[in-house]
Amino acid sequence: MKVLIADDDHVYRSFIRRLLARDTDVDVVGEATDGEQAVSLSERLKPDVVLMDLDMPGVDGLEATRRLKEGGGRARVIMVSNLGDEACRQAAARCGADGFFLKSAEISHLMSAIRQGFQRRKPLGYPETCG
Numbered sequence: 001m002k003v004l005i006a007d008d009d010h011v012y013r014s015f016i017r018r019l020l021a022r023d024t025d026v027d028v029v030g031e032a033t034d035g036e037q038a039v040s041l042s043e044r045l046k047p048d049v050v051l052m053d054l055d056m057p058g059v060d061g062l063e064a065t066r067r068l069k070e071g072g073g074r075a076r077v078i079m080v081s082n083l084g085d086e087a088c089r090q091a092a093a094r095c096g097a098d099g100f101f102l103k104s105a106e107i108s109h110l111m112s113a114i115r116q117g118f119q120r121r122k123p124l125g126y127p128e129t130c131g
Contacts, residue, residue, distance in 0.1 A: 001118040002029045004045060006038035006061065007053035007080070012103065016051065019107055026114070035064030042068055047075050049117045051110075052097070054081035054088060062095045069096030076117030078110075 003026055007013045013031050020026045029045045032038035035052075036059040042050055050068065054061040065077045078099040079092040092100045099113050 001025055001049065001114070002027050002045065002047040003114065004028075004030045004032065004038065004042055004047040004050045004075070006032040006035065006041075006050060006056070006064065008033050008056045009053070012053075019111075020114075023111070035059030035061055035067075038064045039067045039071070042073055042075055043071070049114050050075045050077045051114070052077050052079050054079050054083065054092065062091055065092070065097050066095040078113050078117055080110075 003020060005013050005016055005020075005028060007016075017028050017031065020028050029047055030041040032041050034056045038050065038052060038061075039059070052061040052065055056064075059067075061079055061081075065079065068075060068077060076098040077096065078101060079097040080101050080103050081088055082103050084102045089100045098117055101110050101113060
């Protein structure tokens with residue numbers, strides 16, 4: 001499964017890339033530091049799943065997700081954020097995100113969501129009101 005990581009935090013991107021590299025079924029095909037780059041790379045690299053940070057400079061994760069979904073991209077978008085209030089979750093859902101996870105969540109839960117996204121099922125991490 002092809003994964004694109006979009007996050008302006010270099011440390012977080014590196015951490016996630018290293019964790020995903022342990023899984024032989026996962027290929028991190030690219031990394032973006034802002035939403036504009038995430039949209040561009042997604043259109044070019046055709047990932048199955050995009051891990052999208054909600055809060056990035058310039059084009060944020062919400063706008064990037066909206067663009068990806070409106071552009072007909074098939075990638076499942078899993079929003080990740082340090083902010084976990086209901087307003088953030090609802091905003092992500094309205095923009096078309098397929099899941100929402102706190103960056104502090106158990107990595108095993110995030111991996112499950114990535115797999116479910118790849119299998120085109122609804123990823124974990126959303127309350128039923130967002131689905």
